[in-house]
Amino acid sequence: MEGDLSLLSVPDLLQMICLGRFNRNIHLFDGPILIGVITVRDGRIERCIGLGKRGEAAFYKLVRLRRGRYKVREATDLGTPDAELSTSNWQALLLEAARRHDESQRYARSGLAVTMTFDIPAGQEFDIPLRQASEATMPAALSDFDQFV
Numbered sequence: 001m002e003g004d005l006s007l008l009s010v011p012d013l014l015q016m017i018c019l020g021r022f023n024r025n026i027h028l029f030d031g032p033i034l035i036g037v038i039t040v041r042d043g044r045i046e047r048c049i050g051l052g053k054r055g056e057a058a059f060y061k062l063v064r065l066r067r068g069r070y071k072v073r074e075a076t077d078l079g080t081p082d083a084e085l086s087t088s089n090w091q092a093l094l095l096e097a098a099r100r101h102d103e104s105q106r107y108a109r110s111g112l113a114v115t116m117t118f119d120i121p122a123g124q125e126f127d128i129p130l131r132q133a134s135e136a137t138m139p140a141a142l143s144d145f146d147q148f149v
């Protein structure tokens with residue numbers, strides 16, 4: 001089975017495969033380039049590698065893909081499962097992925113917040129107006145911070 005991720009998402013694929021208790025490898029592509037593989041054994045997510053990561057870190061990145069293609073193949077070489085993935089059920093992994101996505105969306109809508117503290121000598125008071133930092137007032141290096149979080 002293969003298709004477009006804009007029509008059938010990675011979480012939808014995983015639900016179908018896990019509910020059917022199948023042994024499958026989900027290969028994820030960006031154009032002709034393989035960017036990740038999620039292995040399901042007996043309906044459990046056992047291994048994940050992609051985007052320079054392994055295990056849960058790779059899973060949470062790959063499950064967020066919204067464009068690209070997928071190919072689902074029978075998992076013949078099941079290998080050794082990732083310890084951190086195989087101890088969680090697939091529902092918990094997908095719920096955690098959804099929670100992380102919601103938090104990143106909330107963070108993106110609220111904008112960057114910067115907190116600074118200063119030591120003020122005793123007996124002196126300063127009125128410093130507070131304002132929320134915007135991308136226009138932030139250095140370019142800081143505005144790209146969210147891609148690393």
